[in-house]
Amino acid sequence: MDELEFRKRVYANPRDLDDEILEAARANPDYQKIVDETLAFEDSLGSLIEGSETPEGLMEQLLSLPEADEIEAAPASSKVIPIRGTKQSFFQYYAIAASLILAVSIVFSLSVNGGPSPADVVFGNELLAHLHHDIEEIDDITNGETYAVLDLDEVNTSMANAGTRLVSYNPAQGFDVRSAKPCEILPAYQSAHLVLEGSQGAVSVIVINNSPVDVEFSIHDDRFNGIVLPMEQGNMILVGEKNEDLNQYASMFSENVEWVI
Numbered sequence: 001m002d003e004l005e006f007r008k009r010v011y012a013n014p015r016d017l018d019d020e021i022l023e024a025a026r027a028n029p030d031y032q033k034i035v036d037e038t039l040a041f042e043d044s045l046g047s048l049i050e051g052s053e054t055p056e057g058l059m060e061q062l063l064s065l066p067e068a069d070e071i072e073a074a075p076a077s078s079k080v081i082p083i084r085g086t087k088q089s090f091f092q093y094y095a096i097a098a099s100l101i102l103a104v105s106i107v108f109s110l111s112v113n114g115g116p117s118p119a120d121v122v123f124g125n126e127l128l129a130h131l132h133h134d135i136e137e138i139d140d141i142t143n144g145e146t147y148a149v150l151d152l153d154e155v156n157t158s159m160a161n162a163g164t165r166l167v168s169y170n171p172a173q174g175f176d177v178r179s180a181k182p183c184e185i186l187p188a189y190q191s192a193h194l195v196l197e198g199s200q201g202a203v204s205v206i207v208i209n210n211s212p213v214d215v216e217f218s219i220h221d222d223r224f225n226g227i228v229l230p231m232e233q234g235n236m237i238l239v240g241e242k243n244e245d246l247n248q249y250a251s252m253f254s255e256n257v258e259w260v261i
Helices: 003-012 019-027 029-050 058-063 068-073 089-107 118-133 135-142 152-162 247-256
Strands: 164-166 177-183 191-197 202-208 217-220 224-230 235-241 257-259
Touching: 003 019, 003 029, 003 118, 019 029, 029 118, 118 135, 118 202, 118 217, 118 224, 118 235, 135 177, 135 191, 135 202, 152 164, 152 177, 152 191, 152 202, 202 247, 224 247, 235 247, 247 257
Parallel strands: none
Antiparallel strands: 164 257, 177 191, 191 202, 202 235, 217 224, 224 235
16 A cells, blocks of 8 residues: 555544554554554644634524424525524534634635645645754754855756756846755655745745645745645645745746656
8 A cells, every 4th residue: 555545544534544554554654653643633623623612692693593383484485494403513513613624724724726635734734844854954044054056956966856857047047045955754755855045034945746736725834834836746845934925936946847757
């Protein structure tokens, strides 16, 4: 079983894993880590849901809806499905749904085409965790520490790890690559991490040859702001400081990154 299939099955129902999934996790520490992290995410989300309250005034508004006999007496064109008789379950479900939306929006901003899938949510968290793992170099570049500007060959040597390359790169494009190296974000896939000088500090550009995400979406935490972009054979991720305008870099790299897998 490859990692993509394993992740899909774990994310689908992490609290009821079948024997095949459990056996694969026991045999592979990386797979076991995926299970542990997914369960931890479920626990944190559950805590948020349990602590949520029904929005003020919602109960009164819902209780004001007509009874079933009132609906039957109404013209057919104006009938609605009654919700009374479900006791408190409807309100519980509402609170859960509201909390779920809140929990997801803490990490992601939904795009106009729809939000990220549960698998994309976890992927985004792993991307942010990777940045914090490399925080020392990012801080150095943000603080103006001297890092030599890399040339195109040096950049492409690192990008080749993920099966990609830059078609062109020169100072006229408005960015200097200060660091380029292979990295590991998902154990079963290859990736490369470039660090540029942005207007607000270091800007990370990561390419990874995993399956393209379903839709472009944003990621952020207390420090970083980023975009995940699906591409031909994988994904490109751009992350910078909170006030960094990433659109210019997204445009430049989208036009210049070529997949050579």
